[in-house]
Structures are given as structure tokens and as C-alpha cells.
Amino acid sequence: xxxxxxxxxxxxxxxxxxxxxxxxxxxxxxxxxxxxxxxxxxxxxxxxxxxxxxxxxxxxxxxxxxxxxxxxxxxxxxxxxxxxxxxxxxxxxxxxxxxxxxxxxxxxxxxxxxxxxxxxxxxxxxxxxxxxxxxxxxxxxxxxxxxxxxxxxxxxxxxxxxxxxxxxxxxxxxxxxxxxxxxxxxxxxxxxxxxxxxxxxxxxxxxxxxxxxxxx
Amino acid sequence: xxxxxxxxxxxxxxxxxxxxxxxxxxxxxxxxxxxxxxxxxxxxxxxxxxxxxxxxxxxxxxxxxxxxxxxxxxxxxxxxxxxxxxxxxxxxxxxxxxxxxxxxxxxxxxxxxxxxxxxxxxxxxxxxxxxxxxxxxxxxxxxxxxxxxxxxxxxxxxxxxxxxxxxxxxxxxxxxxxxxxxxxxxxxxxxxxxxxxxxxxxxxxxxxxxxxxxxx
DNA sequence: TTTGTAAGTCAGCACTTGTTTACATCGACC
DNA sequence: GGTCGATGTAAACAAGTGCTGACTTACAAA
Numbered sequence: 001x002x003x004x005x006x007x008x009x010x011x012x013x014x015x016x017x018x019x020x021x022x023x024x025x026x027x028x029x030x031x032x033x034x035x036x037x038x039x040x041x042x043x044x045x046x047x048x049x050x051x052x053x054x055x056x057x058x059x060x061x062x063x064x065x066x067x068x069x070x071x072x073x074x075x076x077x078x079x080x081x082x083x084x085x086x087x088x089x090x091x092x093x094x095x096x097x098x099x100x101x102x103x104x105x106x107x108x109x110x111x112x113x114x115x116x117x118x119x120x121x122x123x124x125x126x127x128x129x130x131x132x133x134x135x136x137x138x139x140x141x142x143x144x145x146x147x148x149x150x151x152x153x154x155x156x157x158x159x160x161x162x163x164x165x166x167x168x169x170x171x172x173x174x175x176x177x178x179x180x181x182x183x184x185x186x187x188x189x190x191x192x193x194x195x196x197x198x199x200x201x202x203x204x205x206x207x208x209x210x211x212x213x214x215x216x
Numbered sequence: 217x218x219x220x221x222x223x224x225x226x227x228x229x230x231x232x233x234x235x236x237x238x239x240x241x242x243x244x245x246x247x248x249x250x251x252x253x254x255x256x257x258x259x260x261x262x263x264x265x266x267x268x269x270x271x272x273x274x275x276x277x278x279x280x281x282x283x284x285x286x287x288x289x290x291x292x293x294x295x296x297x298x299x300x301x302x303x304x305x306x307x308x309x310x311x312x313x314x315x316x317x318x319x320x321x322x323x324x325x326x327x328x329x330x331x332x333x334x335x336x337x338x339x340x341x342x343x344x345x346x347x348x349x350x351x352x353x354x355x356x357x358x359x360x361x362x363x364x365x366x367x368x369x370x371x372x373x374x375x376x377x378x379x380x381x382x383x384x385x386x387x388x389x390x391x392x393x394x395x396x397x398x399x400x401x402x403x404x405x406x407x408x409x410x411x412x413x414x415x416x417x418x419x420x421x422x423x424x425x426x427x428x429x430x431x432x
Numbered sequence: 433t434t435t436g437t438a439a440g441t442c443a444g445c446a447c448t449t450g451t452t453t454a455c456a457t458c459g460a461c462c
Numbered sequence: 463g464g465t466c467g468a469t470g471t472a473a474a475c476a477a478g479t480g481c482t483g484a485c486t487t488a489c490a491a492a
Contacts, residue, residue: 022458022469045262046342049450059471064451124398126262135399142401159403160411166404167391167415174390175383182340183351185358187375188382195376199383199423206422207415238439238488265480275441280481 028066030056036077037111040119041180044074044126075130081117082137095208098148099201106172106200107193110180118176142169149208164207171203244282246272252293256335257327257396260290260342291346297333298353302360311424314364315417322388322416323409326396334392358382365424380423387419 034055038047049070053060067073105114121134121141146156146165155161175196179189187195250271254263265286269276283289321330337350337357358381362372371377391412395405403411 024469027469043259043261045259048448050448060450061452061472062470065469070450122393122397126398131398131400134397135401138394138399138401163403163407163411164415166394166401167387167412167419170390170394170404171383171387171419172390173393174386174388177338177389177393178354178382178386181338181350182342182347183354184347185351185354185382187379188386191379195379196383199380202422203383203387203419206418240439243439264478275439276480277442277482278440281439286480 024066027056027058027062030058031063031066031073032077032080035073036080036116036120039074039077039123040116041111043123049073071125071127071130074125075127075133078120078130078133078137081120082133084113084117085121085137085141095149095205098145098208099197099204101148102145102168102172102204103193103197103200106175106179107191107196110176110189115176115180118173119180122173122177138166138169142166145169146208149204151208161208168204168207171200240282243272243274243278246274247279247282247289248293248296251289252296252332252336253327255290255293255339256332259339265289287341287343287346290341291343291349294336294346294349294353297336298349298356300329300333301337301353301357311365311421314361314424315413315420317364318361318384318388318420319409319413319416322391322395323407323412326392326405331392331396334389335396338389338393354382354385358385361385362424365420367424377424384420384423387416 031052035047035052038052038055049063050060052073053063063070063073067076105118108114121138124131124134142162142165143156145168146161147153149165151161156165175188178185181189183189247268250268251263254268254271263286265279266276268289269279279286279289283292321334324330337354340347340350358378359372361384362377362381363369365381367377372381391404394401397405399405
């Protein structure tokens with residue numbers, strides 16, 4: 001019947017059981033997903049292209065075909081993270097909402113989608129282009145947080161407030177990193193959303209208290 | 217910092233390979249210092265043994281002679297960081313004191329001694345022994361913070377308090393990481409102790425408010 | 433001086449790793 | 463059928479990269 005191409009059967013977690021014989025787009029996507037996880041978990045230089053290809057169930061050479069180089073794949077992964085994190089899904093204009101979203105972003109499995117995005121922003125490849133993407137994404141993300149905390153967009157760019165937002169971001173990143181770390185620091189690593197919401201709420205509120213000129 | 221090692225002409229462009237004083241202890245120390253900086257800045261797998269040796273002005277093979285392997289040198293560096301951070305210099309029993317110490321630890325050049333120690337704790341080599349050192353050091357450091365915040369040592373080990381201390385630690389680590397990152401995220405990267413003390417104080421106080429049952 | 437030993441040097445092996453090159457295969461269109 | 467471009471595969475290349483073992487040198491005891 002179906003001339004199964006056995007070497008192309010890939011994902012245990014992916015469901016494209018259909019004979020994806022020759023689909024450039026799908027192959028690119030597989031490499032992006034696998035690369036994102038590897039880069040986020042192991043860092044850039046620890047990640048081997050053969051591992052990524054193996055995870056994706058794809059030949060190694062295709063990384064170079066579709067992304068030019070390991071660097072190229074990394075930048076592409078970073079771009080997907082940027083698009084993902086840059087998406088201001090809805091009007092998050094309350095501190096409660098920000099706290100809830102942040103908690104959800106952090107808690108969750110260390111290799112979950114959201115955590116991977118954050119970790120990716122901490123992984124450097126030494127490339128200037130990739131660094132620029134990371135910097136812009138981080139800056140924009142912190143800016144979003146200050147705005148979401150209820151600050152007016154214009155006032156949300158003052159140096160003091162940006163610093164505070166970036167400290168809040170540091171907390172998120174630090175937690176994500178420690179949780180994903182191989183140290184297994186307890187109770188942080190195993191803490192669930194319920195455990196983290198209290199401390200996180202305290203931190204965010206202490207840093208980004210509601211706008212001074214407004215409600216309060 | 218260390219009493220200048222006599223007849224060890226290393227620092228500059230090593231041209232005179234003739235005058236290599238034969239002091240095993242000094243050589244070990246040179247390798248530890250160079251290794252600590254490289255590992256902390258670039259991560260484990262990005263760091264090449266030849267670079268460390270070059271920084272130290274020492275032959276590559278001596279890494280293997282004195283530390284067995286690259287891994288061995290990394291573990292030794294980690295141990296020095298543990299000893300450094302584990303040193304409870306004085307009775308730090310006030311929140312003010314903790315905030316001041318934390319601020320001093322964080323602010324300072326990204327390649328300063330103190331920051332390097334923190335960054336080292338985040339660098340994984342994949343080795344189990346190194347991971348255990350990192351975990352114990354991190355745990356002990358967080359514990360110290362909760363005690364320094366004024367909690368009684370016995371109550372300082374409750375899960376909830378430990379979690380809060382570890383979140384505070386996450387903030388420190390996240391800031392250190394972002395500051396040392398090649399992204400150059402502003403204003404965080406260039407923020408001085410004066411700028412950071414306010415936000416940091418807010419975070420630490422929000423997380424580790426003075427003991428409830430005691431004084432106050 | 434001779435000799436023993438610790439400290440340091442040197443060349444290169446065995447292996448990894450990103451990349452490239454040459455070839456095979458599929459799908460479509462004439 | 464036959465050609466051809468897109469897709470995928472396998473092998474190999476070139477530049478590292480950690481590590482080793484034989485060798486040399488400084489220092490000091492005998």
C-alpha cells in the first residue's frame with residue numbers, strides 16, 4: 001500500500017505520522033523545534049548539529065541546506081522565540097494579570113515551550129546578529145511588562161522604570177535557568193504554579209507598583 | 217589580590233619562555249584564576265584548555281598534570297567559588313546588611329571577582345560531581361540569605377522560606393547573567409550600585425520580610 | 433660532578449564537529 | 463519513456479580539541 005519511507009518516521013511527540021516524504025517546510029519546522037529545545041537546554045556551543053538532526057529525524061546536511069549554518073539555525077530559532085514572546089496576546093493592563101501571566105510563563109515543565117523561549121534568550125552564540133535579536137527581544141519584553149503593570153506607555157520608558165522591569169525580568173530568567181539547570185535545586189525546581197505565585201507576586205508588585213499618578 | 221608571584225613573568229605578552237619559575241602552587245593558582253574567568257564568562261564547553269593555559273601563561277599539559285582533566289579544573293574552580301561564597305564573613309543579621317551585601321555582590325564589573333563566582337554556579341559541564349557542588353553551594357547560599365534576613369536558623373529551612381530565598385537568589389543570578397551577557401541590555405548593564413540598591417532592596421524585602429514572630 | 437626528582441615543554445594521536453561534495457530519489461511535466 | 467528541479471542521503475574533509483607520553487630543564491642532595 002503506502003510505500004512507507006521508514007527512515008523518515010520521526011517524532012514520538014510529533015504526530016505527522018503521514019508520509020511526510022519530501023516537504024521542505026515541514027523539515028524546516030522539525031529542525032526549528034529540535035534546535036530550539038537543544039539550544040535552550042544545553043546552550044549554543046554544547047549543542048551538536050548531529051544531535052539536532054537526530055532529534056528531528058532528519059539528515060545533518062539539511063541544517064546547512066535550509067539555514068546555511070548552525071549559526072543560521074540558531075538565529076532562526078531566536079526569531080521564533082522573539083515572535084512568540086513579542087505577541088501581546090490581549091490587553092494585559094492589570095498587575096494581577098501580569099503576575100498571573102508571569103507565573104504561568106515560569107512554572108511548567110523545564111522543557112516546556114514557554115520556558116524554552118526564555119532560556120533561549122540567555123544563550124549566546126557569540127554572533128553579533130544573534131545578540132542583537134536577543135537584546136531587542138529582552139528590551140521589548142521588559143517594556144511590555146512595565147506597560148502591562150499599568151504604566152502609561154510614555155512613562156514606561158524612563159530609565160528607572162526600565163531598570164525595575166529588567167530586574168523583574170532577571171527574576172524570571174533566573175528562576176527559569178535554575179529550574180532547568182541540572183542542579184535540581186529544591187524546592188525551587190519542583191515548585192508548581194501555586195507555590196510560585198506568592199513570591200513572584202511579591203517581587204513584581206514590589207518592583208512595578210501601580211502607576212503613581214493614577215489610581216493607586 | 218595575591219602577593220605578586222616573584223619571577224613569574226606572565227601577564228604581558230609572554231615572550232621570554234626561558235624564565236619559567238618552577239612553583240607548582242603558583243602554577244595551580246594561575247590556572248585556577250584563569251579557568252574561573254574563562255568558565256564563568258564563556259561557559260564550560262566554549263572554553264578551550266589552550267585558552268586557559270594561554271591566559272595563565274602556562275603550558276597546556278599542566279592542566280592535565282595538576283587537575284587531571286578539563287573537568288577536574290572546572291570542579292576545582294567551582295570549589296574555590298564555593299569556599300568564597302560560603303564564607304560568612306561577619307554576623308549579617310539585618311535586612312539592611314543583606315541588601316547592602318547583595319547589591320555589592322551584583323553591581324561591579326561583569327568580570328569582577330564576585331560576579332564571576334555567581335556566574336560559575338550557572339555553568340554546567342554535564343558532570344555529576346560538578347553538579348553536586350553547584351547544587352550544594354546554591355542551596356547553602358540561599359540558606360545564608362534567609363538566615364541573614366533575620367530568620368532563626370531552624371525556621372530558615374521551611375520549604376516556603378527556602379523557596380523565597382531561592383527566588384531572591386534567582387534575581388541575583390539573573391541580573392549577574394544579563395549584565396555579563398553580550399546583549400548589553402540597558403539600563404541594567406550599566407547600572408551602578410546606587411541604581412540597583414533601590415530595586416534590589418524592594419525585591420529582597422518583599423521576599424524575606426523580617427521574622428514575623430520575633431522582634432518588630 | 434653526579435644523580436634523582438619535580439616541573440615544564442613539545443609533537444602529535446585519537447577523536448569530535450561543522451560543513452561540503454557527490455550521488456540517489458521523488459514528483460511532475462513534456 | 464525522459465528530462466529536470468527539488469529534496470534527501472552518505473561519505474568525507476578540514477579545522478579544531480582534549481589529552482598523552484617521551485623528552486628536557488632546574489634545583490638540590492650526596
